[in-house]
Amino acid sequence: MSGIPKPIQRKVLGDRNDGVKSRLPMLKPTIVKNGTVLGKKRPMQNDGQITELPKQKKLKSEGVVKSTATRPAISSNGVKSKPVKPTATKKVSAPGPRRPVQSAAAAKPKKAPTGSSVNKPARAGWDLRGQIADLEERLKQKDEQLAAILVKCEENLQQKETINEKAVSLEAEVKKTAEELSNTIQQRNQHMSTIELLQKEAVAMEMDLSKTKVCNKEMEKTIAEQKGTIGQYSCKIELLEKEAVALEMDLSKTKVRNNEMEKTIEGQKGTIGHLTTAQETLTAELSVTKLTLERKESTLCERDREIVELKSTIEEMENTIAEKNQKLLEAEETRRYLHNAVQELKGNIRVYCRVRPLLEEERKEQEEGIDFISFTEDEKVLELINLKDRSVNKTSKKFDFSFDHVFGPASSQEDVFSEISQLVQSALDGYNVCIFAYGQTGSGKTFTMEGPIDSSVDHEGMIPRAVSQIFLTASSWKDKGWEFEMEATFLEIYNETINDLLGHGTSRKKPEIRMVDNKSKEVEVTNIVKHIVTSEGQVAHLLERAAKNRAVASTAYNERSSRSHSIFRLKISGKNEVTGESRQGTLNLVDLAGSERLPESGYSNDRFKEMKNINQSLSNLGKVIMALSNKESHIPYRNCKLTHLLQDSLGGNSKTLMFVNISPKEECFQETLCSLRFAVKVNNCNIGTAQKKTK
Numbered sequence: 001m002s003g004i005p006k007p008i009q010r011k012v013l014g015d016r017n018d019g020v021k022s023r024l025p026m027l028k029p030t031i032v033k034n035g036t037v038l039g040k041k042r043p044m045q046n047d048g049q050i051t052e053l054p055k056q057k058k059l060k061s062e063g064v065v066k067s068t069a070t071r072p073a074i075s076s077n078g079v080k081s082k083p084v085k086p087t088a089t090k091k092v093s094a095p096g097p098r099r100p101v102q103s104a105a106a107a108k109p110k111k112a113p114t115g116s117s118v119n120k121p122a123r124a125g126w127d128l129r130g131q132i133a134d135l136e137e138r139l140k141q142k143d144e145q146l147a148a149i150l151v152k153c154e155e156n157l158q159q160k161e162t163i164n165e166k167a168v169s170l171e172a173e174v175k176k177t178a179e180e181l182s183n184t185i186q187q188r189n190q191h192m193s194t195i196e197l198l199q200k201e202a203v204a205m206e207m208d209l210s211k212t213k214v215c216n217k218e219m220e221k222t223i224a225e226q227k228g229t230i231g232q233y234s235c236k237i238e239l240l241e242k243e244a245v246a247l248e249m250d251l252s253k254t255k256v257r258n259n260e261m262e263k264t265i266e267g268q269k270g271t272i273g274h275l276t277t278a279q280e281t282l283t284a285e286l287s288v289t290k291l292t293l294e295r296k297e298s299t300l301c302e303r304d305r306e307i308v309e310l311k312s313t314i315e316e317m318e319n320t321i322a323e324k325n326q327k328l329l330e331a332e333e334t335r336r337y338l339h340n341a342v343q344e345l346k347g348n349i350r351v352y353c354r355v356r357p358l359l360e361e362e363r364k365e366q367e368e369g370i371d372f373i374s375f376t377e378d379e380k381v382l383e384l385i386n387l388k389d390r391s392v393n394k395t396s397k398k399f400d401f402s403f404d405h406v407f408g409p410a411s412s413q414e415d416v417f418s419e420i421s422q423l424v425q426s427a428l429d430g431y432n433v434c435i436f437a438y439g440q441t442g443s444g445k446t447f448t449m450e451g452p453i454d455s456s457v458d459h460e461g462m463i464p465r466a467v468s469q470i471f472l473t474a475s476s477w478k479d480k481g482w483e484f485e486m487e488a489t490f491l492e493i494y495n496e497t498i499n500d501l502l503g504h505g506t507s508r509k510k511p512e513i514r515m516v517d518n519k520s521k522e523v524e525v526t527n528i529v530k531h532i533v534t535s536e537g538q539v540a541h542l543l544e545r546a547a548k549n550r551a552v553a554s555t556a557y558n559e560r561s562s563r564s565h566s567i568f569r570l571k572i573s574g575k576n577e578v579t580g581e582s583r584q585g586t587l588n589l590v591d592l593a594g595s596e597r598l599p600e601s602g603y604s605n606d607r608f609k610e611m612k613n614i615n616q617s618l619s620n621l622g623k624v625i626m627a628l629s630n631k632e633s634h635i636p637y638r639n640c641k642l643t644h645l646l647q648d649s650l651g652g653n654s655k656t657l658m659f660v661n662i663s664p665k666e667e668c669f670q671e672t673l674c675s676l677r678f679a680v681k682v683n684n685c686n687i688g689t690a691q692k693k694t695k
């Protein structure tokens with residue numbers, strides 16, 4: 001079935017009409033479908049293949065150019081027919097495209113429509129043009145019919161392609177099914193032979209079964225019998241199982257108890273081991289102790305004998321001590337009598353002069369040293385030479401000053417204290433003792449009385465040394481029956497105002513001086529804190545607190561200059577249990593403010609007022625001493641706070657010592673001269689005989 005229609009041959013009219021060449025152009029049928037021109041020749045490639053048209057112009061049914069002969073046709077019985085030689089690349093010589101095979105009906109040209117050409121009257125024989133026009137019209141109609149047929153052909157061809165594809169797939173399925181069928185047949189044959197074998201086996205088995213049935217019946221009988229027996233056994237087993245469970249529970253409980261017992265036994269074994277070791281040790285120790293005890297007992301017997309001997313010796317010694325104590329008391333009484341007699345002979349106001357050494361920086365300025373001051377060998381006279389003020393015969397003016405003692409720059413704090421310790425002792429004997437340091441700013445007053453800041457024991461001043469000695473002596477007198485009570489106060493007089501240096505700063509009332517009673521000259525200061533002290537450590541602590549509170553300001557002469565008088569007072573009350581005697585003494589240790597001369601200018605009002613107050617109080621101190629010395633009826637104690645406060649420690653019942661501190665600087669010559677003149681005046685005073693206060 002090639003199915004390829006022969007191309008429609010159209011003859012040129014001129015050919016028909018025997019050599020009459022038509023002047024009309026040769027017509028070609030043009031089929032337009034879906035905007036594509038059918039029947040046009042496709043461009044050919046060199047190898048004769050038809051090149052593809054541009055996509056938009058490509059024919060929908062490409063199968064038109066394919067040959068159906070490329071696929072093997074399948075016969076109705078499923079046998080493949082021989083494939084027809086492909087003709088796909090066959091050259092198309094016809095003017096139109098290759099046409100698909102048409103059915104006989106489709107191939108038949110349709111009857112020409114009975115249009116105008118049918119109804120038209122027949123042309124006259126001479127009307128060649130009219131005939132030609134009719135022919136052309138008919139030709140046109142034929143072309144249209146042909147185009148319609150071609151479209152139909154294409155559709156049919158498509159259907160055929162689809163059918164062919166289905167046929168191919170059906171052919172494959174049939175082939176597969178045939179193969180499966182043959183396999184099934186083979187399997188069936190195998191099954192049949194198996195069935196035959198099984199049937200044979202079934203027969204044999206049936207025979208066996210009948211035999212077995214007979215046996216079974218016998219067995220059933222036996223089983224029934226055994227079941228009865230088993231039932232009996234089951235009951236027994238149940239009972240036995242219950243017993244076993246009960247026994248297991250008992251066993252587990254017993255195991256637990258056993259474990260506990262084992263643990264206890266282990267612990268007790270350890271304890272027994274320890275106890276055994278301890279017992280062994282104790283036994284050994286006991287035997288050692290027994291031996292020691294025996295030895296000790298014998299020693300004890302010896303000791304008892306010794307104790308008896310010693311007791312009699314002690315009794316003898318105690319008697320001797322009592323006798324010696326009696327003698328000591330008598331000797332102490334004699335000592336005190338003699339000591340005070342010496343003090344009285346010395347005069348009850350003494351003046352010690354002390355010249356401090358040049359300081360490090362002062363030594364650089366004054367390379368020649370302290371050549372304007374000299375001392376006599378007996379350390380009682382100081383000679384001051386005015387090196388700048390030379391007379392006509394080139395001799396310098398000399399000033400001699402006699403004192404109870406003159407301490408040179410090399411003298412230590414200990415040297416100075418050894419000279420005043422007897423006086424300090426007098427306070428414990430019931431005297432009022434007053435030691436004060438006088439001198440210009442920076443001359444060494446504070447160094448002498450308190451010692452330098454952070455001082456070592458070697459540099460401790462008179463106050464800590466005096467306190468130390470008093471506590472030491474008071475404690476050594478305990479075995480003579482003396483008990484002492486000490487009360488410490490530390491005051492400052494600044495600009496004629498009293499400040500409590502040991503106060504807590506909480507009291508709003510100002511400290512005031514008042515007489516204790518009208519009979520005695522004794523004065524006391526109110527509104528200050530009085531500290532009962534029992535050790536020198538406590539006093540040291542108080543001194544530290546006072547030093548912090550003290551008003552200190554720098555001056556032109558000394559960077560640690562104090563502009564106030566400070567008065568440390570220790571009231572000592574003693575009672576002797578043995579003799580029933582009681583004493584009351586006071587130790588006043590006074591660091592006076594610097595005795596500077598008033599300058600003409602250069603000081604502020606505040607500083608000027610300070611200086612004025614300091615100088616007035618020092619001048620009043622001199623006046624009081626003079627008045628006492630002259631035995632005047634009125635002693636001007638109340639002219640200033642300083643003399644008022646020291647009223648009971650100056651003259652009368654008191655022992656007074658004044659340090660006049662001297663600066664070694666030559667530039668301070670005039671100040672030194674003033675200080676020495678003041679001190680000499682005081683030294684020449686006799687302010688009466690001190691009396692101890694006893695009851």
Ligand SMILES: Nc1ncnc2c1ncn2[C@@H]1O[C@H](COP(=O)(O)OP(=O)(O)OP(=O)(O)O)[C@@H](O)[C@H]1O
Nearest residue numbers: 356441442443444445446447452558560561562594
């Ligand atoms: N004997 C001494 N040995 C060594 N240094 C001394 C001695 N005396 C005083 N100084 C030193 O001299 C300086 C002045 O002494 P201090 O402050 O005691 O003078 P002051 O008279 O108390 O002065 P102010 O009146 O201003 O308080 C201090 O640095 C002090 O350490």
